[in-house]
Amino acid sequence: GENVEQHPSTLSVQEGDSAVIKCTYSDSASNYFPWYKQELGKGPQLIIDIRSNVGEKKDQRIAVTLNKTAKHFSLHITETQPEDSAVYFCAASINNQGGKLIFGQGTELSVKP
Amino acid sequence: NAGVTQTPKFRVLKTGQSMTLLCAQDMNHEYMYWYRQDPGMGLRLIHYSVGEGTTAKGEVPDGYNVSRLKKQNFLLGLESAAPSQTSVYFCASMNRVSDSPLHFGNGTRLTVT
Numbered sequence: 681g682e683n684v685e686q687h688p689s690t691l692s693v694q695e696g697d698s699a700v701i702k703c704t705y706s707d708s709a710s711n712y713f714p715w716y717k718q719e720l721g722k723g724p725q726l727i728i729d730i731r732s733n734v735g736e737k738k739d740q741r742i743a744v745t746l747n748k749t750a751k752h753f754s755l756h757i758t759e760t761q762p763e764d765s766a767v768y769f770c771a772a773s774i775n776n777q778g779g780k781l782i783f784g785q786g787t788e789l790s791v792k793p
Numbered sequence: 794n795a796g797v798t799q800t801p802k803f804r805v806l807k808t809g810q811s812m813t814l815l816c817a818q819d820m821n822h823e824y825m826y827w828y829r830q831d832p833g834m835g836l837r838l839i840h841y842s843v844g845e846g847t848t849a850k851g852e853v854p855d856g857y858n859v860s861r862l863k864k865q866n867f868l869l870g871l872e873s874a875a876p877s878q879t880s881v882y883f884c885a886s887m888n889r890v891s892d893s894p895l896h897f898g899n900g901t902r903l904t905v906t
Contacts, residue, residue, distance in 0.1 A: 723897030779895045783835030
């Protein structure tokens with residue numbers, strides 16, 4: 681089955697710097713790759729996603745890139761702010777399996793003012 | 794519009810006791826899911842349902858049962874709790890329309906002693 685590896689497990693940056701979180705997946709049939717942000721005491725919330733027919737997607741300060749050949753995808757956050765501090769999870773699934781996601785282990789991002 | 798609501802928020806059980814976690818969604822979503830979150834392991838799918846009256850096993854179903862008697866509710870049962878079931882449990886739902894995001898509740902923290 682699918683396996684998703686996420687790195688790093690913790691990341692500390694200064695406010696205004698960029699942050700990059702990387703994930704690799706094992707199943708070449710996976711074609712949907714969402715990223716979730718989880719704040720303390722809350723459930724994960726979708727922040728951006730990408731499908732395998734696209735190499736890059738941007739939404740304001742966040743972007744996701746996908747390399748299907750290498751089976752890895754990355755989250756990029758630019759101009760980080762203290763409110764970006766949270767745990768971020770990548771995930772992968774086969775499109776027609778909807779919410780049956782395989783999650784990475786999570787990255788705890790800390791943005792220092 | 795409350796989204797996905799989980800009850801209770803916290804619970805402590807003794808080994809061998811039983812309990813039911815309730816998930817309710819008011820978005821008229823067809824699909825519902827139960828995930829567990831453990832440190833360093835991300836979220837793992839326990840069971841899911843693609844419609845009222847139907848359920849299926851996920852990645853880690855052993856020791857759990859589920860029921861979806863009404864479209865808006867998805868119940869997760871532990872018949873005989875074990876310390877290995879100490880975790881944070883998240884319910885999620887999504888519309889069956891393509892490209893719909895997964896909406897999570899705020900979780901139930903369960904401790905089994």
